[in-house]
Amino acid sequence: MSLSLIACVALLLHLCGIVTAMHAVMKVRTPQGAVAWALGLVVMPYLTLLPYLFLGASRFRGYARLRQMNQQRRRYVARQWPGRADYLQRHLPPAEELQRFQSINAMLQQPFYHGHQLCLLVDGEATFEAIFEAIAQAEHVILIQFFIIHDDQLGQRLQRALLERAAAGVQICVLYDGVGSHALPRRYVDTLRQGGVRIHAFATRRWRNRLQLNFRNHRKIVLVDGWRAFVGGLNVGDEYMGRKPPLAPWRDTHMELQGPAVADVHASFLRDWRWVTGELPPFLPPRDGCGTATTLVAATGPADRQETCSLLFVTLINAATRRIWLTSPYFVPDLSVFSALRLAVLRGVDVRILIPSRPDHLVVFLASSLHAAEAHKAGIKMFRLKPGFVHQKVALIDHDTSMIGSMNLDNRSFRLNFEISALNIDVDFAQQVEAMLEHDFAQSVAVTSEEYQGASFPRRLAMNIARLMGPIL
Template identity: 35%
Template sequence: MVLTWNIIRVVLIIIVLVNEVAALLTVFREKRDIAATWAWLLVLTLIPVIGFIAYAFLGRKPTRHRMERIQSATQLELTEAIEEQKKKFANMMKPKKQTRRTYWRTVMLFQNLDDAFFTRHNNVEIFNDGHKLFRQMFKDIEAAKKSINIEFYTIYNDQIGNQLRTILEQKAAEGVEVRVLYDSWGSRGVKPSFYNHLRENGGEAAQFLMTRSNLFDFRINYRDHRKIVTIDGRIGYVGGFNVGDQYLSRVAKFGYWRDTHLRLIGGTVYSLQQRFIRDWNATMQGTDKQILHYRRFFPPIKVENGTTPMQIVSSGPDTQLETIKLGYLRLINAAQDHIWIQTPYLIPDDSMIDALKVAAHSGIDVRIMIPCKPDHPFVYRATQYYAWMLANEGVTIYYYDNGFMHAKTVMIDGKMASVGSANLDYRSFKLNFEINSFIYDSRIADQLEQIFMEDVRHSHVVTPAMFAQQPRWLRFKQTASRLLSPIL
């Protein structure tokens, strides 16, 4: 019996030692920021075997080949188009005299980091209800004459997903060029055969970067989280909604789904379509499906009657710049009166925390609205931890009670705003491919703030005292989840 226990002890010691060595080799063989490195070392060390399973899903970076495909596609047959557009709209690239210096500095930031075009004469329509959004989107798609480009993180095989597919099949049969790009993980359960009839009718559909299946490529990170629709190069959509019944409040778990999306007409649609083409060409690299005849997709942009200046900005793991996060920081640091934010996931890094702290302690009215219910347990507990931390620093924290808050909006002083796919968390800043609109129009910012105030009516403020009264077990889960925040 003694011998048996000695053998077991030796085996356990060997397992622990092997696990420690494997953990060190696994974590340090890939370059990543120090917070994520320590978080993964903690997981792999304290949870042998299971930690490595978690790493397989959450920790592995995309292959170098995939990153090279995205980076090379950025320049593929588009450099000339970019230069042509800059020359053609040279008068639009500089702000008018009355444009605030703050706006221009933000515009310059995105031009330098992302080649983001600044256009003035855009029409912007805000949707915060899924039924109204998809009713208008489907109407626009049904009226398409030349092209329909769609890119979503999630397109489910459910009622709304099938409705979209049917419309696209009809348009493809009419001769309209239809392309659909979707993320295999976000659209899990949807097989490539879901789009067979669309292909038979002349349309195209593909998983982002041509992932074979989640069985062979089960990385949860580095996903295509963008939401892009362009129609005839004239109408565009960008925001937080995906395509699925839950986004139309048809799933009891979430209840009413509160999100924000934009319908755009004007020169800014050029930027949306260009981003889609880059992603499409990266996915279709080495095939005859790439879009090389870009001039057909970028006809001379007619100046619309709109008055909204804006930029479309994208970011992703193919670059280390974290462009959208830097844009958020630029807006927050420029605030003089108030900062209002809506986000389903509040897991900011140190730079974002410091910026919010500085604003709050400078007397700026900082408000953040998050959901009252989780859709991802660890993520929600981490969100609660950071909400408690920021509440202690003078930030007003709202829990949205009327369903699930999924909007990703930032509003500054009633003058500038951002709406898009990026949450206020590590995943959006570092791990996923995102796209946001940055708007320099007090009229649109005011509309977004009115929506925020309407949401306040369906929310309650969570004070530091209320956080302090939480059960110890809940506070432990929040603290433990916070330790994993760089990898959630």
């Protein structure tokens, strides 16, 4: 290739980079993300043009269609559940008990409900023992949604369990994410379909979004007969059972929910299934609440009008008066969440965050390490779990509030992924979560300033470069 041709190609790439940078400035949701993309596209278009095609979009397309589908879903649920309004009205707690979380209700347009029975599932063994027990007892409907399903020992066990219930006449719908489950072989899906299971990959379906690695469905949901719901951080794969070094043992948490808010978990699945298939899955109303917990199901995503996941964390942190303990595999907070954490420290709140001591994604780990060092300087108590890898997504606020679900402390969860968590107000359940986290902290080491200052110059440089990529990770 002649030098003149190389020069022409380089010029063309830079012109494309400039034009694409203009698109990033106009379309990327946050200023930090816009700056990161624009700078990279102008300076290094050879390296950033192709990634922008897959990672650049931060606004989900199809809002009008999604709203129309939500209206259809509501009419469908109303037909299937004639006593819905009276049932839910009976389970509304007194408004004065929830004033600290009023903004969450307004933002999500989702109320808290009272009367839930909760079960904390502290690891993979407890989680899948409970899930497979519920599947085996299913009589009518099983709805399942995971970001990752592997065709390994655990995945094959799930396949066998679903085929057995399908043969018994149970209606089964399964959603898996097309990117998260990219390694799932076609034969796995075909075997389930041949056995009567309705199974589909989540995709945004629009031509441009088909190229996107953003807008992934990161939710983990199991619903059985309309009254038992499981949400949390675990996917279907042997690594989540701690069977795959070097990240073993795997530290993760799930929970089971029974009560009126199960209907909101159901509604989240209905929306996603309707989006992917154009159809509505079976719906069964929840049973009467048989517990004492007050729960709100927060289903967030890039189709929301606001950045609901980020604002949810900000509200929880600002509501804390005594403590806010958080666990996440990734700690790449945006400015609003990081500011809320620092302000909580200044209020005298015990702020602790548990992150991994080993990486599953190197760039995110490096960015998390620099944020952890800066958090330590601000008085936030940062800890690294020593054995294995921590993947759990748990929050503990004061003496009575906890949240368990799929939400990480990073931009992908805050703005780009579809997520779901259960926010629970119950002293007894919060005490169980506290005991679990205290055990985790006892197996951790504190992050100190030496972790960054004592690192080599190349590693510190890598951390800072990775941090610049935080808005687009």
